[in-house]
Amino acid sequence: MQRYPEQHRQSSYGGRCSLRSPRWLPALLLAVAGTIATPAMAEVDQALVEALMRDSGLSQQMDSSAANMQAEIVASLHNSPRLSQLSARQHNELIQVADRDFSPARFRGEALGAMQRTIDPGHLPALKTWYQSPLGRKITAIERASPVDGGAQAAMAEAGARRLQIMPAARVALLQRIVVATHSVDAAIEMMVAIAEAAGRGEAEACGKAFSAQELRAKFAQMRPQMQQAIADQSLAFLAKLYGTLTDEELLAYVQFLESSAGSDFHWCVSQATQIAFAAVMQGFVHDVSQLADRWRQTK
DSSP, X not given: OOOOOOOOOBOSSSSOOBOOOOTXXXXXXXXXXXXXXXXXXXXXXXXXXXXXXXXXXXXXXXHHHHHXXXXXXXXXXHHOGGGTTSOHHHHHHHHHHHHHHTOHHHHHHHHHHHHHHHSOGGGHHHHHHHHTSHHHHHHHHHHHTSOOSHHHHHHHHHHHHHHHHHSOHHHXXXXXXXXXXXXXXXXXXXXXXXXXXXXXXXXXXXXXOOOOHHHHHHHHHHHHHHHHHHHHHHHHHHHHHHTTTSOHHHHHHHHHHHHSHHXXXXXXXXXXXXXXXXXXHHHHHHHHHHHHHHHHHHTO
């Protein structure tokens, strides 16, 4: 599960906030705040899913990405001018609710349950074979060692951009196939939208005001073409540096795994699980803020 550099954007709703794309795409924090339809299949044993998440590096990457989401939402609420009508105590209580409801532990629990319900049991042997193979372990170790700090990630992307200028076209094409296979560009944009929506809904509930998710998404839609190109370029540059120690043959083998039935289904399941998890924690957050606002009104 490779990581991608964080992207910073201006929120088109409310005040200024920094919206980051997830670090562990293709774990694909493709978070949207709607109901996700998933095909019905037998639930996979929790221990098997936990082992797969551990072997793939997904557990560690999901925790760090969830922490990034939590920090972004808390920062957005902390800095929002729309919340100026709240007292300092009320503002702090709202931030405490967001910090609790978007905790990595809560997100991980929701995502694990969703993975159990969406992953195809028939693909588990192939996934286990890949992630426990020498090359699978090597690539996972590379991804786990990639930097968490946004500045370090940006530096990696800059170094990767220089590599791309002299990289053979065949290797560039392999990296591009990774970006496509993991749907990382649209995933990053959807995450930005989802974080802005979570903060916006929280602000609206706290202040007793209306919120339009449709309006928010329309504003992001206007920026989508430019965002897609910028994220695609930076993701490709980041991968050029991240996988710089892999041979062309090793990189090709990884691409073939990602494009295989098991690999592509696994990434789809991770995407779906992430959407379900974010929708669940956001629903809980909105409910908790609504109750908090009711308590404020009752104590006036």
